[in-house]
Amino acid sequence: MIKIAFFVEGQTERIFVEKFLDEYITLNKCELIVKKNIGNNKSAKMVFEKKNPYAEFYVLIHEVGNDEKVNITIRENAKDMIKKSGYSYIIGLRDLYNPRYPDPHRRKQEIRDKLINAFYKPFDECKDKIKYILAIMEIEAWFLLDKDFFTTMTDNSQEVTRILDKKNTEDYERPAKVIEKIYRLSGKEYNKHEDDSYNITYNLDYNFLCSGEAKARSDSWHCFVQCVDDCFR
Structure with a gap:
């Protein structure tokens, strides 16, 4: 069974990823675990669990609470998850927008490149198993x-x-x-x-969203769909 973990910024991302996977991959192929962090500590509670003895994929969706915690949580856990727990892929998903960045929209490409380069810096041999997606400017796009x-x-x-x-x-x-x-x-x-x-x-047209027309209108969306294709192929 292929094990894949999503670490997402917040509730909106968690709900979206779960629904998208159901529409695009179909959760009938998956054993699904959904968790979310509680407060400012690192403890997580189970939101949902779906057992499936016939699953092709074991999927963890973990809501960590904010954008910076996506980076931190993956840095702290990815190597052990890959080497000791057998995860094939770790995927981070967060918004590019952050009010702390000066003039974020005008500088979005510059900020994106800096964030991606800084994120991957600590990783070495398992870098190809870790994916990092920035929704520009927010997942609502x-x-x-x-x-x-x-x-x-x-x-x-x-x-x-x-x-x-x-x-x-x-x-x-x-x-x-x-x-x-x-x-x-x-x-x-x-x-x-x-x-x-x-x-x-739950009301979006996922057939349209996965079309070439839609993907051509958002590079970050195209990257996310391609990432899912690569990990679940």
Whole structure:
């Protein structure tokens, strides 16, 4: 059985990865463990466990709490997970956006390259088994690729079309704020609550998202899909 671990920034990423794998790989092929960190300590609680004696893949999805903890957790655990626990791949997923970075949108390529280079620096012989994906600028940019879904969220599809004016969704400075604008057209708030994450991720058109057209509109999304292809092939 191939063992693959995802270390993700937060709740939205955790819910999305689980749903994406179900749609793209199908969880019928997987034994799935979902965990999340509690508070500021390193202890994790089990969120969900799905046993499968016929599984081809053992998948761990671990929500660590914030972007920097993705890096730290992988650095602290990856080598032992690969060498002692038999993991074939470790995948880190986090947003590029961080308010601590000055002018992050204008400098996104520079920041991306620095973060990736710094992340891989401690690893040597197991580097090829560790993948690091930065959603530019936020994972919500990937959701915005499915424009049709968002136009059906309100009765004002013309205004949604006006808001979603960029072909490359990585060009939105704060994709989460874009979704917030769309929610407000219906008198709702987008606060990244669990219900928000499920409402969006469970209604996206994954056939379209995995098409060449969608992948061409976001390099980071294309990288993530390719990463999953490589690890689950």
